[in-house]
Amino acid sequence: MKKFALLTFIFSLVLFSASFAVEKYRDKRISIEIVPATKVIEKGKTNLFAVKVKLTKGWHIYWQNPGDAGEPTILEITTNIPNQPKIIPQYPVPTYKNTSGIVTFEYRDIVYFPFYLWIPRDFDKKELEIQLKAKWLVCKHICIPGKAVIVKKFRIATGNFQFQQNNEIFNSLRFVPKDTIIGEIKLSSNRALLIFPLNFEDRLRKVFFYPITEGVFDLELEPEFSTNGNKISMRLPFVRYIWGDTSKIEGVVEFTFYNGEKKYFITKFVK
């Protein structure tokens, strides 16, 4: 009984402490912080920041669609800038992992989730306060859910400073899809044909689709693709039990060219 009470107390303490705002969250498996892309934060400019997640070797978290198992990583940003709506950072393209037929979209090692903030010229605070609400499931052989509120204050520059930047954040932008393309979707009994209005001069080697809409496609099979004039078509088989909404398909498409270059687009398909 005493042991149970002690365990309950420790568990409550962990939960209680997890709900406190911290400048940086850190445990044995994961650390999370807000980092600026430039040393100087300026008014009247769009400043780039990122949520930096560092995972201990062997551990991973999930993309916005975790895949067949796991839970999405949820990140929400608010600030002390007046009338600034809630910001969802951008999710870089995840790593595809197939474990005995269970496909997941994961992040390992270090991952940056970038976001831009416009600070008005008339912003009257000396410090910019950014609050991050984060929720995740970190897994290795076991999965451990976590959540944290992280608050970081950044001094706003008042004079001219030497411009220094965090190159890791700028480099990470390469893995974040920027442009959105509206495609067409044709559904048959066992698969979907996704049609992109795109034409590349370079030869395509591979096309891959990371669905944001969950529960529609069988993630295990590599999609077939073909090019025809100004269109690229991709065939994706349906999952055995469809529970997602087939009328609103969203995802990220990854085009790999023969020269090794990759391009990413956010895609939305309409029937």
Next chain:
Amino acid sequence: MKNAILILMMLFAFSFALLAQEAKIDQQAPDFKLEDINGMDVLLSDYSGKIVVLEWINFDCPYVRKHYQSENIPKMQEKYTKQGVIWMAICSSAPGKEGYLPVGEIKKRIKQYNAKMSFYLIDSDGKVGKMYGAKTTPHFFIINKEGKLVYSGAVDDKPSTNIEDIKSARNYVAEVVDALLSGGNPPVKVTKPYGCSVKYK
């Protein structure tokens, strides 16, 4: 000679049909035979005419623990098995992977959680799990009295490990079984399963 070839061909076709079996909603649930923790062979088709609940399980998964520590699943097991429902908990964890436990430990956990499943079945090669497309623990499949698979998905609509969420959750499994017991149609057929991945070999 001709007869021998014919028999061989039939045998081949039969084994191919067995291999090609795949569970699909609104279709006949594929049959299987698995050993339970008491060494008894359990054949799904032996329970035709009954409502059968298949629950993929891994006692070490925090999502499974949520529903067992809270007694959410054990209470459903007790309630529905008393009404003639057959509740099969199936563990597809491969030896050496999370959830693959010695029989003594499984029995200990069943007692600890006051679980009341009809059978705890061992599927360590994962064949039945893959035949049904079990992705997570827990993941539920419900078969009606006619032997058709009528539900695949989560236990409820709150994909978390927080026990407190159970109170406000919509319990899909209870809704489907209640509907079947009263002779009606399940209010939902497919939902998103949530939990740990099944630890197949």
